[in-house]
Amino acid sequence: METTMDSLNRGDPKPIFEKYLQALQKGLFNQASQTTQEALQAGLLPETIYEEVFTPALRMVGDWWEAGQATVAQEHLATGITTYCRNLVYSKHSVALPVSLSVGKVLLTNIDGNHHTLGLNLLSDVFQWRGWEVFPLFCSLPEEEVAAATLLYQVDLVCLSVAVLSQVESAASTIKALRQSNWEGLIEVGGPAFIHHPEKALQTGADFYGQTAIDTVEKATQLLKARV
Numbered sequence: 001m002e003t004t005m006d007s008l009n010r011g012d013p014k015p016i017f018e019k020y021l022q023a024l025q026k027g028l029f030n031q032a033s034q035t036t037q038e039a040l041q042a043g044l045l046p047e048t049i050y051e052e053v054f055t056p057a058l059r060m061v062g063d064w065w066e067a068g069q070a071t072v073a074q075e076h077l078a079t080g081i082t083t084y085c086r087n088l089v090y091s092k093h094s095v096a097l098p099v100s101l102s103v104g105k106v107l108l109t110n111i112d113g114n115h116h117t118l119g120l121n122l123l124s125d126v127f128q129w130r131g132w133e134v135f136p137l138f139c140s141l142p143e144e145e146v147a148a149a150t151l152l153y154q155v156d157l158v159c160l161s162v163a164v165l166s167q168v169e170s171a172a173s174t175i176k177a178l179r180q181s182n183w184e185g186l187i188e189v190g191g192p193a194f195i196h197h198p199e200k201a202l203q204t205g206a207d208f209y210g211q212t213a214i215d216t217v218e219k220a221t222q223l224l225k226a227r228v
Contacts, residue, residue, distance in 0.1 A: 013044060013052035020085075021057045024078040025064075036085040046093040047129065050122050051214050054082050058118070062192055079118050086118070090125055102133040104156035104224045109137040109146055111171045114163040119191060123159060126213040130221065143174040150183040157186045157220050159210070162193040168200055175205040186223055188216055 016039045023032035039049050061078040064070035106127050108120045117138045124134045135153050137146075150158055158178060162171045175187055190210040194201045201209035208223065210216025 013039070013048055016044070016049075017053045017056060020053050021060055024057055024061055024081060027074065027077050027081075029081050029084070032081045032085055033088065036088050040089065040092060046089045047126055047214060049089055050086075050126065051212055054086065054122065055212055058082055059192075059195060062195075079116070083118055083121070086121060086125075093129070103131040103221055105133045105135065105153065106157040106159060106220065107135040107137060107146075107149060107153060107155040108159045108161070109149075110140045110161045110163075111167045111174060112140050112142050113167055113170060114161055114191070115140050116161070116163050116192075120159070120161050123190075123210075123213045123216060126217050127220075130217050132217070132220075143170075143177040146174055147177045147181045147183065150178060150185060151181060155185055156224055157188065159188045159190065159216065159220075160206070161191040162189055162204075163191055165193050165197065165200065167193060168204060171206075172204040179205070186220065186227075188220060190216055 016035055019035045020032055022028075023035060036049070036053075039053065058078060061070060061075055065072070065075045106124075108124050108127075110116070110120065120136065120138050124136045127134050135149070135155060137149060141149075146158065146160075149155075160171055160174060162168060171189055175189075178187060186208075187206045188208055188210050189201050189204050189206040194209060198209060198211070208219050210219060
């Protein structure tokens with residue numbers, strides 16, 4: 001019978017995802033951190049851990065919560081566990097890149113009223129690993145503060161995280177404020193609100209929707225290069 005490590009050696013993250021998801025479902029911090037260490041020791045790429053383990057596991061927990069199959073406490077514990085495990089991955093693989101090699105500048109923030117930051121942490125890591133200079137505001141900010149920050153830091157891209165559908169209108173208002181300022185960069189929207197309703201993302205007026213961290217960074221890089 002093939003073991004988890006055998007699968008990892010073949011580059012298959014599915015067994016590690018299943019083991020990690022089980023840990024989140026049961027609230028087992030030690031199992032989750034051990035599973036993350038196993039993935040790192042087997043040489044699984046950090047982006048793969050984010051994309052194929054952390055992100056789908058958290059989305060599954062979110063689906064359980066929406067279906068009434070998980071409590072708010074269980075969802076928060078899953079977030080806390082994954083925050084710690086994300087730090088394990090980041091501490092082993094993050095490398096400071098010279099500003100001269102920067103692909104572009106990206107500002108990441110939540111829509112006003114959204115206080116979840118883990119998704120933006122994962123996204124900021126991938127941007128950094130792909131050569132972007134990152135401005136991680138993260139916190140829930142009024143739209144005028146977001147607009148002011150884009151001008152202050154002269155960023156090329158703003159990524160807005162939207163947690164629930166009730167915040168879509170706020171996202172559209174923030175994007176309108178950005179368009180009306182003197183800033184001329186790109187705008188991306190993403191977050192849990194659009195997982196099952198991707199068609200609503202572009203209704204906000206954003207330039208594009210990022211389904212996952214890698215999808216977001218790849219689209220952003222292509223769009224920015226096309227502007228040069």
